[in-house]
Amino acid sequence: MQYIDMKGKRYGRLTVIERAHNDKRGTVYWKCLCDCGKETIKSGQLIRLGKTKSCGCLGVEFLKSIGERTKTHGMGKTKLNYVWQEMKERCSNPNHKQYKNYGGRGITFQESWKDFIEFYNDMHATYTEGLTLDRIDNNKGYSKDNCRWTTALRQSNNKRNNVYETVDGITATRSELCDLYKVPRCTFYWRISHGMTVEEALKKTTTKGT
Template identity: 35%
Template sequence: MKICSIEGCAGPHSAKGMCPVHYSRMKRRDDRIARDHGTDSNSRKIKGKYHPIEKGQRFGILTAIQSLGKRNERGFWLFRCDCGNEIEKASKSVKESINPSCGCRPRSSTHGLRDKFQGSTRRNAAEYESYKSAIRRCYSQKCASYARYGGRGIKMCEKWKESFLSFLADMGKRPPGTSLERLDNNKNYEPENCVWATAKQQTRNRRDTVKIQFNESIIPLASAAELLGVSYAVAYRWMVSGELKRIDQ
């Protein structure tokens, strides 16, 4: 399945390499730029004024450095990208671009995945969805789970954040019936703290899971019940009576 080319978006491809949301934003942006240039979206002349580029002005991750004059009736500028590259671009194309860059941004928008798999995420769709979901939980305040992750200071290590392929190399293929889990819920998404875990394993690793001291180890009460061959209710009564020592988190 093709995905949106905008950095940080995993929405399905719709038109011009973008998902429906970003395509709609691009159309609105085009209409606004057209009004500034004296034309509407249907190229009819309307009242307005052309706004020239100024030195030092930023467009996305590009900074205008020097005007290069006109070429074939089109104004050109020299821009410096945040990645360090310098590139000559038509001023109109830069101002009308929804995601202007020297060319580095499209390659990074899928975190290195498209370069290796010829534009397809289908082969690693399950792993990529887990990866993108973790990023959203850590960095998108619009995410419903943000308060429990990014809101508590949970982040993703730079190595993974910059490259999905690095994440895939460290984690490997996702086994059926599992999802991405942090061993320590107070630490970040990083190689030494992440595993593929089943729903049952994740439930026992929650911050509010009841844990006890068992044979010099701290384990969930549910796991202790299984080891002792009794029901969870019996193990809970033993804990309340003091026969099993509860560990406060």
């Protein structure tokens, strides 16, 4: 099987020593030496894509640096600090479970928000308990101009894969239209599954079973 020879090349903190093995799917793994001195075996594909840059020490240092900065202002255990940390992790840490949907597709955060106090100064005035941080334009990064506090439902309506419909000149997600026309979601989707159009499913007079 042909493979890309990575021996001797450097990626982030990793210097490739030699080919290690292939997994059952044919993915080639390489033994690497990290700048911290530790040897590690990583997927060649993930290394080349930039999703693996160290033996894991980079992520540890990142989390440690966040912890050290939050100690200085006394808000390390607040909800706002948790939101800030998660935002940075999603955008900056390749090991975060949501990185592929954020940093992995180019979503960043404004430079000044590397400092929690700057984030706090920009966003705390409009925050109330129970709200989540939402980007107004889902294809742009986190910044004061593109962020707002919103409910979890509204944030879910801002997802990239939501389906929008137009009824009576109103364009909204199906969930929002159900709320507007006061139709239970289970009823709406039952009607759709039985051949009704979106408008029919929203406007049909309710009878037993439908």
